[in-house]
Amino acid sequence: GQQLNQSPQSMFIQEGEDVSMNCTSSSIFNTWLWYKQEPGEGPVLLIALYKAGELTSNGRLTAQFGITRKDSFLNISASIPSDVGIYFCAGHNAGGTSYGKLTFGQGTILTVHP
Amino acid sequence: DVKVTQSSRYLVKRTGEKVFLECVQDMDHENMFWYRQDPGLGLRLIYFSYDVKMKEKGDIPEGYSVSREKKERFSLILESASTNQTSMYLCASRWTGTDTQYFGPGTRLTVL
Numbered sequence: 001g002q003q004l005n006q007s008p009q010s011m012f013i014q015e016g017e018d019v020s021m022n023c024t025s026s027s028i029f030n031t032w033l034w035y036k037q038e039p040g041e042g043p044v045l046l047i048a049l050y051k052a053g054e055l056t057s058n059g060r061l062t063a064q065f066g067i068t069r070k071d072s073f074l075n076i077s078a079s080i081p082s083d084v085g086i087y088f089c090a091g092h093n094a095g096g097t098s099y100g101k102l103t104f105g106q107g108t109i110l111t112v113h114p
Numbered sequence: 115d116v117k118v119t120q121s122s123r124y125l126v127k128r129t130g131e132k133v134f135l136e137c138v139q140d141m142d143h144e145n146m147f148w149y150r151q152d153p154g155l156g157l158r159l160i161y162f163s164y165d166v167k168m169k170e171k172g173d174i175p176e177g178y179s180v181s182r183e184k185k186e187r188f189s190l191i192l193e194s195a196s197t198n199q200t201s202m203y204l205c206a207s208r209w210t211g212t213d214t215q216y217f218g219p220g221t222r223l224t225v226l
Contacts, residue, residue: 009154031213042118042204042217043157088156092213100145100208101172102215104157 006089006105014113019076021087021108029091032065032072033102037086046087047074079112086110117141118218120205126224133192135221137205144210146188148172148180151202151220163188164210195225 006023013019023032031050035043047058049065049072056063062075072089089105121136137146145164149157149172159172163182177199181189188207192199202222206215 004156006156033213040123040219042206042219044217045214048213100210100213100215101147101159101162102157104149106154106156 004089004091004103004105006108008108010109012111013079015079015081017079019079019110022071022073023089023105024071025091028069029093031092033090034063034074035088035090043088081112081114084110084112118205118207118216120218120221122221123219124222127195128226129196131195133195135190135203137188137218138186139207143207145208147206147215148190149204151204157204197225200225
């Protein structure tokens with residue numbers, strides 16, 4: 001199946017620092033999604049991107065849909081301790097018999113030191 | 115609020131046992147999914163169901179089967195559990211035509 005490479009695998013940062021992570025794919029996606037998983041919980045959708053070049057913000061989070069449609073980026077500004085968790089990118093190709101199947105990246109584990 | 119519940123948060127089983135993992139959603143979603151989550155591998159799709167009694171294999175279906183007799187319930191079955199099936203199992207659901215999948219809290223399964 002399709003592969004998504006997400007990096008970095010983990011990050012240890014100080015509170016107040018900015019964070020960047022990205023995902024690259026061997027094939028094109030129509031939609032890019034970013035999820036966050038907090039300890040003991042299932043992933044929750046943070047941001048959805050639908051158009052190549054699109055830049056979307058959700059509070060301190062900003063995500064971009066790459067021009068080539070093969071990559072996406074997530075930035076978190078001024079990190080706080082509650083940003084701790086695992087961040088996943090996911091790609092989706094709508095239509096046909098996809099039935100909403102998502103391809104997930106390996107995840108970025110974020111640790112924020114107060 | 116959308117709610118996806120999973121029958122157990124933690125489960126310990128022995129090799130060779132038949133294991134049932136249950137997932138229930140309360141939002142009348144047509145599509146439901148089972149994933150396993152392993153460190154460094156992200157979420158991998160085991161099976162999904164696009165409607166009652168309908169199912170499709172995902173990327174890693176070997177050793178698993180599923181059942182969807184009612185719209186709100188999607189069961190994952192390990193016919194004969196093996197140690198390499200020790201993992202976190204996540205269920206998700208969504209409305210047809212939308213991108214957002216809503217996830218349950220997960221079941222951490224240990225097979226001894």
